[in-house]
Amino acid sequence: MTNALAEQALPVPETVRPWITDIASVRVTGPLEDSFTHVPDTATQVVVRVGADGRRDMMVVGPRTRAAYHADADKQVVSCVQVRLGPGATRPLLGVPAVDLVGRVLPLRELPSATARQLARALADLEQEEYAAHLAATLPSPATPSRDRLLRAAVAALSTHHDRTPAPVQDVARELAVSERQLRNLFAEGVGVSPKHYARIHRVRHVLTHATTAPWAELAAATGYYDQSHMTADFRTLMGVPPRAFFTGRLPRATPCQATRHR
Known part of the structure; x- marks a missing residue:
């Protein structure tokens, strides 16, 4: 903003x-x-x-x-x-x-x-x-059918918060007594992305929000990454550039936005 x-x-x-x-x-x-x-x-x-x-x-x-x-x-x-x-x-x-x-x-x-x-x-x-x-x-x-309750519980478990990192997908499926395939189907229908990608997006959004509050290594650990290199690789995949490049303004080339123009 x-x-x-x-x-x-x-x-x-x-x-x-x-x-x-x-x-x-x-x-x-x-x-x-x-x-x-x-x-x-x-x-x-x-x-x-x-x-x-x-x-x-x-x-x-x-x-x-x-x-x-x-x-x-x-x-x-x-x-x-x-x-x-x-x-x-x-x-x-x-x-x-x-x-x-x-x-x-x-x-x-x-x-x-x-x-x-x-x-x-x-x-x-x-x-x-x-x-x-x-x-x-x-x-x-x-x-509030059972599918909706399952989805909301899974979303909460896979979201990143300041005091809780996302749980592994297999652990969430086991806790909710569904298969990982059933969990993927729930997310496709109700969210649009897979449980794994949902968790990845939320981790990266957490990094975007809190990048100025802690050193990279501490932020990586607090966000649920294995280490700083894991965070950097995930950030690069979703944002197109590594964290340091993004926060210093070295961004990918911008392209015209066609989809949202007035018709």
């Missing part, structure tokens, strides 16, 4: 937390840089972009398995709202498994579910401060 962007967390009603984990409002407050970075992300998002002419684009942004570096930032966008869907929410709300959205950006209205089409119509007219109340009033009551 650059100084030209101001981000604000919007309230998420408790009734929709099984569907939605976060809602963020991002506004352009100054000149944008010529290039920008999209870091890997395991969440599917519904994004509402508002242009300088007031036009709104309602999009679905699927999980990103690797970082992307784009040139020609869209200077016509003045704000956006990002609604992050929770594990297992993609098919019930959007009508497709999460794995079908990996690396893709699609108009929300083109998703097959009635909920997606209703959201596209509503978000075209509502103000940002009305989003939370509308979601609480219109999203269906979430069911």
